[in-house]
Amino acid sequence: MTIHLNPRGDIAVGQIVAYLPVLAVAGFLVARHGISRKSGWIFLVIVSLVRIVGGATEVASQQNPSDVTLATVSSTLTSAGVSPLLLATIGFLTTVCENTLSEDALIGTGLRLLSLLYTLALAIIIFGGVKMGNARSQSELNTGTTLRHVGAVVMAVLFVAMFLLHLVCWSNISRITKARRTLLAGISAALPFLLVRIAYTVLSAFAPYPRSFSATGQVITTTSDSPLAKFNTSTGSWQIYLLMSVLTEYATVVIYSIAGTRIRMDDDRPDYVKSATVEYDDERYRMGREQWPGARGQWGR
Template identity: 25%
Template sequence: MPRLTAHGYIAIVELIICTIALVTSTVSCLRYGFKRQAGWIYLNIALTPLHLSLLEFITTSARLALGNNLPNILTKPLHFCRLALLSAIVLGIVGGVELSQNNPPQTASTLRRVSIVLIIVVFAILTLFALYFLGFAQLRRITVALPFLLVRIMYSLLNAFASSTANNFNSLTGSWIIYLAMDVIMEFVVVTVLSAT
């Protein structure tokens, strides 16, 4: 029987923590309602769902601060963020399928890069929103998660723009220490902050 690598042990810990996060998110959804755009339904471990969750928390906080009828200057960027994140998910999935079918790696690489660029643009917009609504108590807590989310984005960016799959930022074959520090721990901190909020 083959021995587990460091990546394998990290995956076991991730599975345990993801299960706990799933349970707490489900409890929050049941308690506060699936229909409300509070972000609970998106709160699982992955970069784009974390952004979707953050987007919905910010949207909810903006509505609580300004009332349900947000001005167009606020709603249009939020709608753009939602569409950009959905596009990033689709591009990421298509890129993964292309890679698994041994299609030209340039296509998969390009799709992954466009996906991460969309995520970076959304992160910048959400950061501006969070800073704009900083006076609102719930968003002060959410802004704590932003630096950790930024580190997680940088990990994906370095992976997507690396010249080969044998790079230190590859989540499967790269350095397990970098993966643990810049990916796994950062995601767990963001999920913890959003769950606590």
């Protein structure tokens, strides 16, 4: 049987193929660095699973266009990838600051603020989405749309807060352990791609909704000539979707995966600790030479 897919279906197949090896690497990183939520690595596994399952659901939906459930699940998973990426980034920033910068009251508060902003954004977006999906009138649909807009703006604020905190980490680089600097560099490399992905999320949230209610309360399908219509996750431009959502997500995941494989926890000591150790050893050597000046063979030449 021949399978006919539109461009979004082809993209879905590509995601399945691309994320299978990423899932294997992410699983290795979880085994290596830990499964805890605050470490961040588990969210690379989650985003990989979301993209693999989402891709399969999109293909199935296109083969069964009358199945509303498949279409709904596919649309939901299409928009779900950015959430685990944000959680991963928050977890990685927490790891970078752990045992050093996190002891600073301001930075510790900043880390907690990131988690709070994420929870707030996700709650508003989910509530708005449910409101839109269950709307029985134009008023309820408008309320859900407004909540979706607010949630997207909060998510943008979250990204700005993450970017600023990551700059604070760089300004205190000497206090960060060598192993965690590799992770910080990975965050810096991934943030430009994550920025584009967040921009797509915000623009898609403000894109016209392709459904409304008539004066008699009947659901009608609408079209719009708004420039934002091309950012709709379901009916918008597949080229923009590919460039601003699919590829940026994948680049972010790959960068984090590479950073994870390069981290060596045996280097997990900040410079000032290493410096103090070297100075202590030098001081012991000097005192030994002064106390036993004739024991050159013992202390070296």
